[in-house]
Amino acid sequence: MTVAADRLTQAVRQQLGLGRLLPLGGATDGAWITEYAAVGALRRAASAALPGVRLGTVRLALADPATAVPAAVPAPPSALPAGPLRLTADFAATVDEPLPAVAARLRAALWSAGAETLGLDLDAVDLRATALLDGPEAVGSAEAVTSPERPADAGSGAQSGAESGAESGAESGTEDDGSAARVARAVPGVARLAPVLGGPAHAVRIRDRTDEKPGRHTQVQIAVTEGRCALDVTAAVREAVAVATAGGAPGPVTVAVVVTAVDPVGGTAR
Structure with a gap:
């Protein structure tokens, strides 16, 4: 593989690892955040608020692409237009608390971190319980496996x-x-x-x-x-x-x- 081809491959892998460029605020705010950065912040917030919960896949996308509007300033390539976002996530939890109660607390933590701390225009937070964990040790080991890979040159x-x-x-x-x-x-x-x-x-x-x-x-x-x-x-x-x-x-x-x-x-x- 030539040096140029290797660099192109690395750049493509890095861009894919960053995920979508999500709008911060509305059409006039002229700001975006990489999905990778947003999900990392959401994971840390969830872990701090609910140590007995392990987040699996977390995705952020436009709640209704048909109602999204272009930004008031030139947008970066591949950036999503402005519009409310839907957050979807899988989670696993211990048996120490009923799952509906865990889901309610996790939804509140994710909403607070996404809307108030990051500034995402969230329309909904959809959660799905996928597994029961035996205890804190299981949470820690599972997080080590499911943590997203760090994109090259992202730090x-x-x-x-x-x-x-x-x-x-x-x-x-x-x-x-x-x-x-x-x-x-x-x-x-x-x-x-x-x-x-x-x-x-x-x-x-x-x-x-x-x-x-x-x-x-x-x-x-x-x-x-x-x-x-x-x-x-x-x-x-x-x-x-x-x-x-x-x-x-x-x-x-x-x-x-x-x-x-x-x-x-x-x-x-x-």
């Missing part, structure tokens, strides 16, 4: 390229990309720049449009600190980056933010 390994580089568009100013990276990192709740879309040097991408609607668009990829509302953090990043990149823009300035990781306090998410 601190990709950080070195992100912290030092960004890609600007054909017409953007030479200092804009660095300014955008600096102001994005300085926003409270941003753990680091965390590029996984387009390669490790593409944490910030600035593109000047010269078509019939000239303007400047910036895309920023970040990791947020767990416990901070991801939607609020992305709003602050969009505002700061818009100011940093407005100088000399050929028209309106737009910003899209992609959350690619949710880092637990004290360490990078795995």
Whole structure:
């Protein structure tokens, strides 16, 4: 296999591992989160709230694709349009508590983590009990088996390229990309720049449009600190980056933010 083919294969595997790009908030919020990052945060929240429960497959998708609407800013490739989301999950639990009661508490924990902590527009949380566990030891061993594989370059390994580089568009100013990276990192709740879309040097991408609607668009990829509302953090990043990149823009300035990781306090998410 040639080097180019090997890189393409790795990129495809990484993109598949990230899952969908899920909208944060609504059509005007200009923010997305990778399904991988969202599911990881949901798993940790469920584990903290219900240590006797083991989540299996967790999926997030548009509740009704027919009612979804395009984002108000240019969306990243393959990003879902804005619309309410349906969360579906399988779970296994111990026999210490009736399953309906466990399901109710798990649904509340997932809803709180998804809607309040991440900022997902959840329409429903559908759960299915798939197994009974003998005790806490079974939960721990099962989680070790079913935890999702970490995508390549999704964590601190990709950080070195992100912290030092960004890609600007054909017409953007030479200092804009660095300014955008600096102001994005300085926003409270941003753990680091965390590029996984387009390669490790593409944490910030600035593109000047010269078509019939000239303007400047910036895309920023970040990791947020767990416990901070991801939607609020992305709003602050969009505002700061818009100011940093407005100088000399050929028209309106737009910003899209992609959350690619949710880092637990004290360490990078795995």
